[in-house]
Amino acid sequence: MAEIEGARRESNAQPYAILVVDDEEAILESLELTLGTEYRIFTATTGEAGLEILAREEVALVIADQVMPGMSGVEFLERVVEKNPRSIRMMLTGYADMSAVVRAINEGRIYRYIQKPWEPDELRVNVKRALEAYELIGENAQLAAALAEANEQLRAENRYLRREVERRYSFEEIIGESNAMQRVFEVMEKVAETDATVLVSGETGTGKDLVARAIHYAGPRTERRFVAQNCGALPDTLLESELFGHKRGAFTGAHADKKGLFEIADGGTIFLDEIGETEPGMQVRLLRVLQDGEIRPLGSSETRKVDVRIIAATNRDLHKEAEEGRFREDLYYRLRVVEIRIPSLRERRQDIPALAHHFLDKANQRMGRSIKGFTNAAVDRFVAYHWSGNVRELENEIERTVALAGGEELVGVDMLSEHIRGAQPEGSAADSSEPIVEWNMNAAVDTLKRRLIVEAIRESGSKTRAAERLGIPRQSLQKMMKRLGLTDDDVSA
Numbered sequence: 001m002a003e004i005e006g007a008r009r010e011s012n013a014q015p016y017a018i019l020v021v022d023d024e025e026a027i028l029e030s031l032e033l034t035l036g037t038e039y040r041i042f043t044a045t046t047g048e049a050g051l052e053i054l055a056r057e058e059v060a061l062v063i064a065d066q067v068m069p070g071m072s073g074v075e076f077l078e079r080v081v082e083k084n085p086r087s088i089r090m091m092l093t094g095y096a097d098m099s100a101v102v103r104a105i106n107e108g109r110i111y112r113y114i115q116k117p118w119e120p121d122e123l124r125v126n127v128k129r130a131l132e133a134y135e136l137i138g139e140n141a142q143l144a145a146a147l148a149e150a151n152e153q154l155r156a157e158n159r160y161l162r163r164e165v166e167r168r169y170s171f172e173e174i175i176g177e178s179n180a181m182q183r184v185f186e187v188m189e190k191v192a193e194t195d196a197t198v199l200v201s202g203e204t205g206t207g208k209d210l211v212a213r214a215i216h217y218a219g220p221r222t223e224r225r226f227v228a229q230n231c232g233a234l235p236d237t238l239l240e241s242e243l244f245g246h247k248r249g250a251f252t253g254a255h256a257d258k259k260g261l262f263e264i265a266d267g268g269t270i271f272l273d274e275i276g277e278t279e280p281g282m283q284v285r286l287l288r289v290l291q292d293g294e295i296r297p298l299g300s301s302e303t304r305k306v307d308v309r310i311i312a313a314t315n316r317d318l319h320k321e322a323e324e325g326r327f328r329e330d331l332y333y334r335l336r337v338v339e340i341r342i343p344s345l346r347e348r349r350q351d352i353p354a355l356a357h358h359f360l361d362k363a364n365q366r367m368g369r370s371i372k373g374f375t376n377a378a379v380d381r382f383v384a385y386h387w388s389g390n391v392r393e394l395e396n397e398i399e400r401t402v403a404l405a406g407g408e409e410l411v412g413v414d415m416l417s418e419h420i421r422g423a424q425p426e427g428s429a430a431d432s433s434e435p436i437v438e439w440n441m442n443a444a445v446d447t448l449k450r451r452l453i454v455e456a457i458r459e460s461g462s463k464t465r466a467a468e469r470l471g472i473p474r475q476s477l478q479k480m481m482k483r484l485g486l487t488d489d490d491v492s493a
């Protein structure tokens, strides 16, 4: 007689438990004899007694007689399915008519049947297989649960990242209370909903990147990709391959086909930064994409349709470039379906204090500092400075200040870079070239008074001399400073 080794759980676990239910004690004994050396056997002579055992024990396999007084085998196994759906179920049958058994098998309620009288070896093999199935089902359920959990985690992470990206590039992250910026926001909002090509222009560091991304993430393409390419950074052929892709062998070093950014951005947005730097050949190819929505990879004879929204940016005066023949006029007009000109920081000085605080918060957070703000004098210098590098220069200045700060609560003038420390308001208040930023007469007069007082004290070196110069009594100067919120720190040079 062949030795058949039973199914066993991992080395130190208990052997599997098998529940046998039959009204004939002799059958129970003989099954116990056949299987008892390999497994833990529980026996019952009625279905009811069997269910009680099932409630207590972790049973892997249930074997039931088909015909019993009271609860029949089929009924009993049905209850087992409800109570312990994972268990494997087998039926003992002595009948020639198998229709009930076959139905139970087909309906998935039992795994297989054992015909009486049985051959012990065959029974052992069947039981072993059944328990292997039990183990696999368990493993499967565990893996499926782990996978479902991992998927859920990934999904949650994706949702979080998407929200983060959307938040980071949302309109709210763009600071701008000035009328000029409010007009920029209005156009951005309108254009975000459309597929219109947008040309964003402005000096370096004015926020062209930020605006392009915000338009993408505020619009219907937000779920698709935003890809950016700096057109000034690469020689023509490389740029062409980046944007349009290439076929294998298109040029030396093209070892495999490569997808271009236009294809990668399909359904989304492509941001062509520094478009003014492109060469004439590239300008022709871009014109073709704008006209026909088609691209052709380098070395390929076939064109492909793409659905990509284009946002371009430039810090040049592209209109002038086109007029003077350095940029294709037809491409210029295709690009500037909507043009958003971001004003330089000098043209919107009233945004400077809010921007400074915004960057201070960010720098504090990043560097674990808790500087509360700026002295009035420091803000004055910021407002007065020329900022040829615009918002980026302001951001860098504040980062630098925070990085070098000791334990100060406020950023004072002495902490600023040399060139900014010495900034003087450009022109006088009556200079008609400065746009009027404050239309309220009283507020405007206060601003002028503040400026006059600060200048007078700084230049003359004392309040008494300043008062003389301003033609007012010293006490009035003192009172006026208090009302205008000017401190000694503000008026110190």
Ligand SMILES: Nc1ncnc2c1ncn2[C@@H]1O[C@H](COP(=O)(O)OP(=O)(O)OP(=O)(O)O)[C@@H](O)[C@H]1O
Pocket: 173, 174, 175, 176, 202, 203, 204, 205, 206, 207, 208, 209, 210, 211, 315, 355, 358, 391, 392, 395
């Ligand atoms: N209105 C704003 N509010 C908040 N942050 C701003 C604003 N404008 C610009 N920034 C920040 O200033 C920095 C420069 O902005 P950005 O890179 O968008 O400028 P740019 O116009 O694309 O510059 P360049 O011409 O050099 O490419 C970025 O860190 C950006 O987040």
Ligand SMILES: [Mg+2]
Pocket: 208, 209, 273
């Ligand atoms: Mg940029």
